[in-house]
Amino acid sequence: xxxxxxxxxxxxxxxxxxxxxxxxxxxxxxxxxxxxxxxxxxxxxxxxxxxxxxxxxxxxxxxxxxxxxxxxxxxxxxxxxxxxxxxxxxxxxxxxxxxxxxxxxxxxxxxxxxxxxxxxxxxxxxxxxxxxxxxxxxxxxxxxxxxxxxxxxxxxxxxxxxxxxxxxxxxxxxxxxxxxxxxxxxxxxxxxxxxxxxxxxxxxxxxxxxxxxxxxxxxxxxxxxxxxxxxxxxxxxxxxxxxxxxxxxxxxxxxxxxxxxxxxxxxxxxxxxxxxxxxxxxxxxxxxxxxxxxxxxxxxxxxxxxxxxxxxxxxxxxxxxxxxxxxxxxxxxxxxxxxxxxxxxxxxxxxxxxxxxxxxxxxxxxxxxxxxxxxxxxxxxxxxxxxxxxxxxxxxxxxxxxxxxxxxxxxxxxxxxxxxxxxxxxxxxxxxxxxxxxxxxxxxxxxxxxxxxxxxxxxxxxxxxxxxxxxxxxxx
Numbered sequence: 001x002x003x004x005x006x007x008x009x010x011x012x013x014x015x016x017x018x019x020x021x022x023x024x025x026x027x028x029x030x031x032x033x034x035x036x037x038x039x040x041x042x043x044x045x046x047x048x049x050x051x052x053x054x055x056x057x058x059x060x061x062x063x064x065x066x067x068x069x070x071x072x073x074x075x076x077x078x079x080x081x082x083x084x085x086x087x088x089x090x091x092x093x094x095x096x097x098x099x100x101x102x103x104x105x106x107x108x109x110x111x112x113x114x115x116x117x118x119x120x121x122x123x124x125x126x127x128x129x130x131x132x133x134x135x136x137x138x139x140x141x142x143x144x145x146x147x148x149x150x151x152x153x154x155x156x157x158x159x160x161x162x163x164x165x166x167x168x169x170x171x172x173x174x175x176x177x178x179x180x181x182x183x184x185x186x187x188x189x190x191x192x193x194x195x196x197x198x199x200x201x202x203x204x205x206x207x208x209x210x211x212x213x214x215x216x217x218x219x220x221x222x223x224x225x226x227x228x229x230x231x232x233x234x235x236x237x238x239x240x241x242x243x244x245x246x247x248x249x250x251x252x253x254x255x256x257x258x259x260x261x262x263x264x265x266x267x268x269x270x271x272x273x274x275x276x277x278x279x280x281x282x283x284x285x286x287x288x289x290x291x292x293x294x295x296x297x298x299x300x301x302x303x304x305x306x307x308x309x310x311x312x313x314x315x316x317x318x319x320x321x322x323x324x325x326x327x328x329x330x331x332x333x334x335x336x337x338x339x340x341x342x343x344x345x346x347x348x349x350x351x352x353x354x355x356x357x358x359x360x361x362x363x364x365x366x367x368x369x370x371x372x373x374x375x376x377x378x379x380x381x382x383x384x385x386x387x388x389x390x391x392x393x394x395x396x397x398x399x400x401x402x403x404x405x406x407x408x409x410x411x412x413x414x415x416x417x418x419x420x421x422x423x424x425x426x427x428x429x430x431x432x433x434x435x436x437x438x439x440x441x442x443x444x445x446x447x448x449x450x451x452x453x454x455x456x457x458x459x460x461x462x463x464x465x466x467x468x469x470x471x472x473x474x475x476x
Contacts, residue, residue, distance in 0.1 A: 012068025017464030037065025075153030090459030123263030154307030356415025
């Protein structure tokens with residue numbers, strides 16, 4: 001019988017920083033990390049050479065593998081302002097361990113990234129007065145601007161950094177099992193015993209492996225899996241939410257001030273009539289819109305921002321948060337249905353539409369896109385009409401938000417700007433955990449984005465560090 005002290009499901013930032021900290025605590029002698037994807041050096045997207053998404057099998061190289069999905073988008077580490085008395089970006093870790101402890105963990109995680117080669121320069125630190133002026137301008141439109149320091153790794157540089165971390169874990173005898181699916185958990189008498197695994201390339205190659213403790217660190221890519229696992233084993237959860245929206249692309253010159261002062265501006269509004277939370281997310285100055293594939297072959301849109309390679313456009317997500325109540329409590333299924341409909345309209349891929357065409361009540365045609373003032377950076381996106389599939393409420397929220405933003409940033413509502421869809425951020429129904437991140441199943445823990453604790457690279461990394469310290473403190 002194969003048995004480990006600890007099994008970690010997933011190899012995103014929360015998992016690998018958990019493993020790193022266990023090494024520092026001299027408590028990593030018999031640890032196994034499992035992921036359905038590949039090592040970081042084998043994660044490669046062929047879309048640039050092929051000109052279209054090939055829907056890599058068995059799993060998308062952008063969303064699965066060592067360092068997780070977020071690390072292969074734009075590689076931004078969100079920090080905090082020292083004067084802030086709360087944590088405004090990155091998730092809910094501070095609600096479990098407190099604001100000051102979370103700040104300490106962010107500082108520590110940041111020092112690890114620097115140790116492995118992250119850029120020492122911090123964005124968003126040099127233009128305090130200009131940022132305050134932007135905040136006042138935004139407030140007049142009932143929009144909150146959050147400005148925090150950002151450490152930009154860059155999509156290509158993050159690969160190098162995570163490769164160094166991967167090598168460090170291997171050199172310190174962390175076991176890593178790639179291209180492996182965790183089919184189920186082994187639970188007996190309310191206590192975790194291990195996991196059931198299957199080779200991702202051979203459905204007949206499966207076995208049970210055991211462990212004293214298991215940590216679920218699956219990220220947003222694994223949110224659907226986690227939701228199903230919790231339902232099957234009656235692991236305590238509460239209704240979660242899903243963020244539904246679009247990836248917005250406009251000229252750098254429109255966003256030049258925000259790009260210069262903040263690098264990434266986090267704008268949050270609650271437009272009438274629905275007052276849903278609408279926010280910008282993952283802003284990529286001089287970046288590129290990208291496509292990534294999730295479960296069931298769903299194509300979603302995201303954005304990349306490189307250190308060396310530049311476009312003349314900025315892209316960012318505009319997301320609307322939806323939280324459902326009884327009798328409907330399946331936010332993931334709701335989001336997947338929207339994505340499926342959009343993909344069908346786009347012949348299996350991402351749709352793109354000009355903002356002006358939405359206001360004119362018409363679809364966008366290829367001939368119009370070819371001569372559009374904003375040149376699309378995702379060449380494989382299919383021109384069409386996203387309003388056929390995104391709900392009225394969500395679409396209304398997005399358009400109202402864009403119009404309000406135009407009063408803050410002139411040109412934000414230019415009719416030539418592009419909307420790509422679907423951009424959807426999946427989270428499992430929130431897994432209920434205690435202060436030690438333990439679920440209702442004994443010795444089963446949950447951290448990271450998938451279970452609703454964190455939303456982003458830095459907070460997920462910090463959560464992994466804290467998980468390691470909890471496990472080390474409780475080791476017998």
